[in-house]
Each structure stands twice: as structure tokens, then as C-alpha cells.
Amino acid sequence: MKNLDEQGPGFCGEKRGVWLLLAAVLASAITISAILDWFLGGIPLNLAPPLSWFDKASSILYHISILTIGTYVGYLGLRELLLERRFSVEFLMATAALGALYLGLPFEAATVLLLYSISEYLEGFIEHRARKVVESLSSYMPEQASVLIDGVERRMSLREIQPGMTLLVRAGERIPLDGMVLEGLSYIDESLITGESTPRLRGPGDEVYAGTLNTSGVLKLSVDKRAEEALVSRIGRLRYRAPRA
Structure with missing residues (x-):
């Protein structure tokens, strides 16, 4: 017997997973950089070079990550809003990130996208495992x-x-x-x-x-x-x- 349903997710689902993985990795890097900034700011490093450039670099990285991830998440949410006439979690997350950015809280905006990206990636991973289990049923028929x-x-x-x-x-x-x-x-x-x-x-x-x-x-x-x-x-x-x- 052939696969139970030949209309299962294909390239689009894999591409979505790649985007979410990229978002999770990028957001994680930004969050880690902020944590390191906290520690470096609290530990006297007399032999270390000046870190006056770090704040500007962090701000640039924050905005790049928010722009990159937020654009994709916002696109998904806006598409569902216009085509399906419903508010999706993507739309809410993009709105929350933009709101935090408007209030001058880039770290909080990046954190929101980080948590959302990780949850979406884990959800996609679980769905992929479940799909493989369902597909394996056909091999027993x-x-x-x-x-x-x-x-x-x-x-x-x-x-x-x-x-x-x-x-x-x-x-x-x-x-x-x-x-x-x-x-x-x-x-x-x-x-x-x-x-x-x-x-x-x-x-x-x-x-x-x-x-x-x-x-x-x-x-x-x-x-x-x-x-x-x-x-x-x-x-x-x-x-x-x-x-x-």
C-alpha cells in the first residue's frame, strides 16, 4: 500500500522549518550577546580593550534580528489576517515585537521573537516526527x-x-x-x-x-x-x- 496521503507537507513545510530555525539561532545569538554584555559590564577587566562600541553593535544586531525575524513573522500573520480573516499568533507576536521596539525596548522585542521562534521550531519538529510515524504505518500494510x-x-x-x-x-x-x-x-x-x-x-x-x-x-x-x-x-x-x- 502506498503512502496514506500523498498530499502531505513537502518543500513548503521544510522551507518554513529552515526559516524558524534561522530565527531561533539568530535570536539566541542576540540574547546571549546581551547576557555577556551584562557580565562584562559588571566584571572589571583591566587588561581588556575598551568596549565602548558594544552598545552600538548590540543595538544594530537587535534591530537587524527584529527586522529579519519580524518581517517573516509579520508576513505570516498579515497573510492569515487578509486571506482567512482571523488574528493568528504570528500577527500577535509581530505586533508585540513592534510595540516593544516602539517603546525603546529592543532586547524585550528580540526576546519575544526568540521565545516564539523556539516554540514554533519545536512544534514543527514534533509535527515532523508525528508525520513520519503516520507514514510508517503504510509500510505495515x-x-x-x-x-x-x-x-x-x-x-x-x-x-x-x-x-x-x-x-x-x-x-x-x-x-x-x-x-x-x-x-x-x-x-x-x-x-x-x-x-x-x-x-x-x-x-x-x-x-x-x-x-x-x-x-x-x-x-x-x-x-x-x-x-x-x-x-x-x-x-x-x-x-x-x-x-x-
């Missing part, structure tokens, strides 16, 4: 399944199998489609879906899900849903279509 038609076993593509058909699943095989157990008794490893490490005993009348592993007995299943309607497929679609908060 078989391309074909054993279908019983008038008592005769046939191999069929999952996309050809319709609800109501009877499947035969042997020990060591993955459940190909969502369905209900008709005959047989077996322990099913559902960790792929539920995260539970202990296999659950399933028998006649119990629901089983595509992608789970039949660890022991032979089962006959009645198919409930087509391949694209299986729980694992719906998880993938919901993951990709979920809007960013």
Missing part, C-alpha cells in the same frame, strides 16, 4: 489479502475487496482491513494503533483493525470498511488535514 469466495481462497488487492467479504488471516500476518472476527481465536498485537505492548485476545464478534498483527491462531474476518476507510488510513488523513492552531 499488505498489498493483498486472502479472500474466501464460496469456500475457495483467493488473493486479491486490498482496493478490490468490498465490505461484507470474508478474509482469512493466518498467524504472523497483518490484519489487512478493518473487520469483525467470524471464526477463530487469537492474540492480536494492536501496538501499532493503540500503543499497548500486550497482545489482546480476540474472538468471534470482536473488532480488529488494519495493520494490527495476528500473533497466534487463524482468523476469519468479515470486512467492515474499504481500504481507504480503514482506521489507519483515517488517522493519516486527519493528521495531514489538521489545521495549525
Whole structure:
């Protein structure tokens, strides 16, 4: 089975991550420079060269970082405001940074953008990990399944199998489609879906899900849903279509 959803985030998402990483690194450098300035200002360094240029350099770096990061963040917020008619967190962060800059507080403006950049980068990192987990689900899905038609076993593509058909699943095989157990008794490893490490005993009348592993007995299943309607497929679609908060 191919990827659950071929419309997942691509180059745009990666480019956004690069911008956010750049913003986080740049803002971190500015904040660290301010902290060093505090320490250097409080420690007598008789052998050190004069640091009279540091304040001006810090001010320039502050404004460069705010301009660079704030322009990108403000662009995202303004785009959502104009196109989607809603105030986004990007718009609020850009407004807060501009307000701090207007009040003559460049360090506070840079700090706001620093915290926002780090949170956005971490959010993107977590989303990327979650996306990889969802994509990995497809690698556990078989391309074909054993279908019983008038008592005769046939191999069929999952996309050809319709609800109501009877499947035969042997020990060591993955459940190909969502369905209900008709005959047989077996322990099913559902960790792929539920995260539970202990296999659950399933028998006649119990629901089983595509992608789970039949660890022991032979089962006959009645198919409930087509391949694209299986729980694992719906998880993938919901993951990709979920809007960013």
C-alpha cells in the first residue's frame, strides 16, 4: 500500500522549518550577546580593550534580528489576517515585537521573537516526527489479502475487496482491513494503533483493525470498511488535514 496521503507537507513545510530555525539561532545569538554584555559590564577587566562600541553593535544586531525575524513573522500573520480573516499568533507576536521596539525596548522585542521562534521550531519538529510515524504505518500494510469466495481462497488487492467479504488471516500476518472476527481465536498485537505492548485476545464478534498483527491462531474476518476507510488510513488523513492552531 502506498503512502496514506500523498498530499502531505513537502518543500513548503521544510522551507518554513529552515526559516524558524534561522530565527531561533539568530535570536539566541542576540540574547546571549546581551547576557555577556551584562557580565562584562559588571566584571572589571583591566587588561581588556575598551568596549565602548558594544552598545552600538548590540543595538544594530537587535534591530537587524527584529527586522529579519519580524518581517517573516509579520508576513505570516498579515497573510492569515487578509486571506482567512482571523488574528493568528504570528500577527500577535509581530505586533508585540513592534510595540516593544516602539517603546525603546529592543532586547524585550528580540526576546519575544526568540521565545516564539523556539516554540514554533519545536512544534514543527514534533509535527515532523508525528508525520513520519503516520507514514510508517503504510509500510505495515499488505498489498493483498486472502479472500474466501464460496469456500475457495483467493488473493486479491486490498482496493478490490468490498465490505461484507470474508478474509482469512493466518498467524504472523497483518490484519489487512478493518473487520469483525467470524471464526477463530487469537492474540492480536494492536501496538501499532493503540500503543499497548500486550497482545489482546480476540474472538468471534470482536473488532480488529488494519495493520494490527495476528500473533497466534487463524482468523476469519468479515470486512467492515474499504481500504481507504480503514482506521489507519483515517488517522493519516486527519493528521495531514489538521489545521495549525
